[in-house]
Amino acid sequence: MKKIFSDKRFKYGTYSTVITLVILAILVAVNLVAGEFDYKIDLSENSVFSLSDETRQILDQTDEEINIYTLFSTKDSDAVVGRVEQVLDQYRLADRKINIENKDLYLYPDFAGSYTTDETTVSQNSIIVESGEKYKVISYSDYYDDSGNLSIEENITSAIQYVTNEANPVIYFITGHGEMDHTQFSGISQELRLNNYSAESLNLLESDIPEDCTMLFITPCTKDYSAEEAQKVKDYLTNDGRAIIFITSLTEDRFPNLCSVLADYGVEPVSGYVMESNESNYIMYPVAVMPTAQQHEITNNIISNGYNLLAYMSQALKESDLQRQGLVIEPLITTSDTSFVKSGGGQSMNKEAGDESGPFDLAYAITDSSYTDTKHTTKVVVSGCFYMLLSDYDSLVNGSGATFVMDSVKWLDEGSSSISIRSKSLTGETLVIDDGDKTKIQVVSWAVIPGVLFLAGFGVWLKRRNG
DSSP states (O other), X not given: OHHHHTOHHHHHHHHHHHHHHHHHHHHHHHHHHHHHHTOOOOOSTTOTTSOOHHHHHHHHTOOSOEEEEEOOOSSSOOHHHHHHHHHHXXXXXXXXXXXXXXXXXXXXXXXXXXXXXXXXXXXXXXXEEEETTEEEEEOGGGGBOTTSOBOHHHHHHHHHHHHHSSOOOEEEEEESSSOOOGGGOHHHHHHHHHTTOEEEEEETTTOOOOTTEEEEEEOOOSSOOOHHHHHHHHHHHHTTOEEEEEOSSOOTTTOHHXXXXXXXXXXXXXXXXXXXXXXXXXXXXXXXXXXXXXSSTTTHXXXXXXXXXXXXXXXXXXXXXXXXXXXXXXXXXXXXXXXXXXXXXXXXXXXXXXXXXXXOEEEEEEEEOOSSSTTOOEEEEEESOGGGGSHHHHGGGTTHHHHHHHHHHHHHSTTOOOOOOOOBOSSOOOOOOOXXXXXXXXXXXXXXXXHHHHXXXXXXXXXXXXX
């Protein structure tokens, strides 16, 4: 027996066992302590279950008690609901003023009745965010956006803002000239709703601009404004007004009244569509230009995150030769010096003689401080990139166009608490590859790699043959 205890293998085995037990004891202790703090680490690639810095800032600024009621079934398991619960846990951990309670409608069948109205339906798997007498219902269909990305954080943070704010700002989309209905801009409409803006249509021939107008939203039209309508827009803007204007195919001869609104703020449209001759600056077609965002408060988010913009069939802008004092015109989006504009209605995708050469400005942020009282300021954003309002095109660059629009709205509505939280992709964002890189990848994958493998194989064969 004494020999066994003095054996080196026994000593080393005992030592290893003791060390293992000590490590296990430490791990158990750490796990128990971590459990007391209820701390979790999100190891998902895109931090799907972590709150953004913007949400945390909003929570830090909120003093009210907030109740979040989930209407999840306790009997049935749902993978989507499981993801949502993980996100909700982060809200509870981030702000102790947030109370989260589940109300299974099978156990509390009358609970939803207090929140159901003619406009609002409350059903199983809905979420109710409430503070004081205000509440907002998030339905199961709101958990994901049109691209299939998880948008639960956007919706919950938006609901928290809604129930803690006194009133919602109103954006009026001007109609009556052949414009698309604003509901057709599905991505933008969703973002406005998430930012608690009310979107309304406004026909200037039938009414004046309402006093509760936060800003005007002007989109491309098929017929010109009347002189009276254009004057209403001008009068509104000179009285501390705000407007975001998207144009396409706008010319002085066809739309003199609408062009006069732009002229008041030192902007002229350039006739024709912008194209690119450099493959590295477009996607698939020369008319699908990938422009560059210039440094500005509006574009900070796009630049810092490395987002790509898509300017499909865009119209260039230029500053007027004659401008009144007090105007500050800042370029937001520009094309490269290899871009061009087709002149004379040419149909070729290639640059021809007479085509105007770039670079061109595609969007401006304009501040007008021409008043004697410097506290009064007008702000206008003008953009020739109309197609970024359409989700089908904007999805090619992961919704960066909607980001540009909402950051423009935030700049115009200074002091607003607009949010720009991106939906969380569960599969990763779409890889944006310009045609120049696409060609390089094709050459490498179709020629270089097979060629190297062939030469390597031929070398091995030749060596063995001669050996």
